[in-house]
Amino acid sequence: MNNVLSKLIELPKKVWRFYYEGFRNQAKWGRQLWLVILIKLFIMFFVLKLFFFPNFLNTKYTNDQERSDYVIDQLTNPKNQLK
Amino acid sequence: MIENFDLSLVDWSRAQFALTAMYHWIFVPLTLGMAFIIAIMETIYVKTNNPEWKKITKFWMTLFGINFAIGVATGIILEFEFGTNWSNYSWFVGDIFGAPLAIEGIMAFFLESTFIAVMFFGWNKVSKRFHLLSTWLVAVGSNLSALWILVANGWMQNPVGMKFNPETARNEMDNFWEVLFSPTAINKFLHTISSAYVLGAVFVIGVSAWYLLKKKEVVFAKKSIVVAAVFGLLTSLFTVMTGDNSAREIVRDQPMKFAAIEGLYNGSRGAGLVALGFMSTTESDEANENMKDFSFKIEIPNMLSYMAYLDGNAFVPGVHDIVNGYTDNNGEVHPPVSVKMEMGRKAIAALKAFKQAKKTNDELGQEEAQKELEANFKYFGYGYFNDPYDTVPPISMSFYSFHIMVGLGMYFILLFVLCLVFIYKESVVNKKWFLRLAIWSIPLAYIASECGWIVAEMGRQPWVIQDLMPTMAAVSNIDSMSVKITFFLFLVVFTGLLIAEIKIMLKQIKIGPNHGGN
Numbered sequence: 001m002n003n004v005l006s007k008l009i010e011l012p013k014k015v016w017r018f019y020y021e022g023f024r025n026q027a028k029w030g031r032q033l034w035l036v037i038l039i040k041l042f043i044m045f046f047v048l049k050l051f052f053f054p055n056f057l058n059t060k061y062t063n064d065q066e067r068s069d070y071v072i073d074q075l076t077n078p079k080n081q082l083k
Numbered sequence: 084m085i086e087n088f089d090l091s092l093v094d095w096s097r098a099q100f101a102l103t104a105m106y107h108w109i110f111v112p113l114t115l116g117m118a119f120i121i122a123i124m125e126t127i128y129v130k131t132n133n134p135e136w137k138k139i140t141k142f143w144m145t146l147f148g149i150n151f152a153i154g155v156a157t158g159i160i161l162e163f164e165f166g167t168n169w170s171n172y173s174w175f176v177g178d179i180f181g182a183p184l185a186i187e188g189i190m191a192f193f194l195e196s197t198f199i200a201v202m203f204f205g206w207n208k209v210s211k212r213f214h215l216l217s218t219w220l221v222a223v224g225s226n227l228s229a230l231w232i233l234v235a236n237g238w239m240q241n242p243v244g245m246k247f248n249p250e251t252a253r254n255e256m257d258n259f260w261e262v263l264f265s266p267t268a269i270n271k272f273l274h275t276i277s278s279a280y281v282l283g284a285v286f287v288i289g290v291s292a293w294y295l296l297k298k299k300e301v302v303f304a305k306k307s308i309v310v311a312a313v314f315g316l317l318t319s320l321f322t323v324m325t326g327d328n329s330a331r332e333i334v335r336d337q338p339m340k341f342a343a344i345e346g347l348y349n350g351s352r353g354a355g356l357v358a359l360g361f362m363s364t365t366e367s368d369e370a371n372e373n374m375k376d377f378s379f380k381i382e383i384p385n386m387l388s389y390m391a392y393l394d395g396n397a398f399v400p401g402v403h404d405i406v407n408g409y410t411d412n413n414g415e416v417h418p419p420v421s422v423k424m425e426m427g428r429k430a431i432a433a434l435k436a437f438k439q440a441k442k443t444n445d446e447l448g449q450e451e452a453q454k455e456l457e458a459n460f461k462y463f464g465y466g467y468f469n470d471p472y473d474t475v476p477p478i479s480m481s482f483y484s485f486h487i488m489v490g491l492g493m494y495f496i497l498l499f500v501l502c503l504v505f506i507y508k509e510s511v512v513n514k515k516w517f518l519r520l521a522i523w524s525i526p527l528a529y530i531a532s533e534c535g536w537i538v539a540e541m542g543r544q545p546w547v548i549q550d551l552m553p554t555m556a557a558v559s560n561i562d563s564m565s566v567k568i569t570f571f572l573f574l575v576v577f578t579g580l581l582i583a584e585i586k587i588m589l590k591q592i593k594i595g596p597n598h599g600g601n
Binding site: 023032040069071 | 145166167170431432559560569591
């Protein structure tokens with residue numbers, strides 16, 4: 001019983017060590033890839049999502065009733081889509 | 084009604100979505116295809132205990148990792164676009180799109196993200212068999228992710244298993260299994276993933292051919308070619324089978340798409356298949372630039388009827404038949420598009436009337452409007468068109484994309500067969516012309532794969548949801564300038580990512596399997 005318990009306690013440590021050593025011992029190309037991934041995620045979530053891609057209905061309307069009213073109006077009076 | 088839409092906004096939104104989807108699809112098929120090739124290679128290593136196979140597995144795993152890392156999360160941009168540019172669509176599809184995408188997120192996270200770490204960091208740290216299991220789970224997980232995305236796409240091509248709620252203007256799922264096991268979704272999934280396996284196989288063969296051409300890593304390259312060629316041959320035959328099933332499903336559920344990809348204007352019994360054709364600049368219908376004639380074609384008699392209905396004398400409807408109405412081989416009457424347009428207008432008016440009745444608490448009015456809506460809902464989207472020929476997709480683009488895809492698919496089968504023959508005869512190293520051809524087949528595999536998506540998405544135009552919502556009604560009422568700006572932003576970001584992928588990959592290929600690995 002004690003053996004099982006100590007193994008369970010050790011498990012998070014082992015997992016942490018597995019990832020830590022994995023990242024530490026990466027080849028050069030692995031580090032380059034992480035850099036590309038981080039730059040990409042920064043551009044996607046902190047530039048594109050924040051400044052260029054707000055959720056149209058969520059930012060314009062506060063509840064689902066207003067959102068559905070708006071969409072029904074758009075679908076049944078498409079002239080409202082004219083610029 | 085079409086004049087009421089801002090077509091510049093619609094066109095730019097479409098262009099932006101096409102750009103991001105096509106760039107995303109550069110990364111995805113290689114991940115799907117190589118994942119299984121690597122799993123097979125590692126299985127051979129575990130079975131034989133031959134270190135050469137470990138070297139082979141680790142090298143292809145490196146290229147897989149580069150592609151996976153560069154491509155990861157590029158699909159999320161498509162979800163950004165749904166919320167910003169396609170809000171009417173996003174609202175209208177309701178939870179039908181949300182449920183499969185949520186399952187996809189969870190599956191991708193748990194299967195791919197967890198086991199990909201074991202795949203890369205776990206050599207010599209976990210047992211051989213657990214490592215192998217992780218590699219297989221990454222392969223299965225990435226393909227299951229694709230399943231949910233393609234189920235959602237399949238629903239757009241053939242909406243089933245839902246009920247439209249006029250109070251919320253959303254489609255609500257009433258049968259999950261009907262959505263999941265819709266023949267459109269299943270055929271789409273199988274055809275898409277098997278074509279990705281073909282691309283993965285061509286990639287492995289092409290890169291291995293480069294080593295043989297340079298007379299480097301000969302044993303490694305030959306072993307890699309054998310695995311890839313066998314895998315590629317089997318999966319390309321499966322791709323033909325799933326494509327054939329898709330054709331029969333499309334002619335039933337999306338006959339206009341079928342007519343467009345075959346360039347069939349006038350339907351007939353015993354219709355011939357245009358194996359090769361060029362469309363002329365002369366327009367058969369001067370008022371409609373979309374309608375072109377064939378200036379040259381090689382036709383296989385009765386083949387199209389056979390492909391569509393497994394009966395060489397069956398009637399296959401053409402563009403004009405579908406526009407003007409026709410009776411199919413089962414005696415079912417398909418009304419002219421003008422009738423569908425009238426029913427669509429009634430459905431739109433009924434939705435408007437329902438909303439008015441709801442506002443004034445007129446229960447009888449709501450009931451009548453709902454009945455009218457339900458009676459006409461299956462042609463809801465047709466109510467937005469003025470001219471029946473506006474429902475015809477771009478014919479030249481659909482026809483050429485389809486024929487390029489099929490032609491290249493056949494070429495890949497030949498390539499895999501030749502690979503195996505030359506390997507068997509031990510002459511592959513001396514066949515320089517063939518090795519060069521194999522290298523040049525890599526971009527051809529990408530062209531075929533992208534053409535497949537052009538067929539799927541251009542062929543179903545003008546619909547974003549077949550018969551229910553035209554693309555022009557799906558867009559958000561936003562400034563088209565912001566869509567133009569983000570189009571070019573994406574172009575820069577994705578091109579940058581592609582250049583990074585190619586550079587890092589080429590560097591690793593030049594380093595080779597002896598000094599690379601992970």
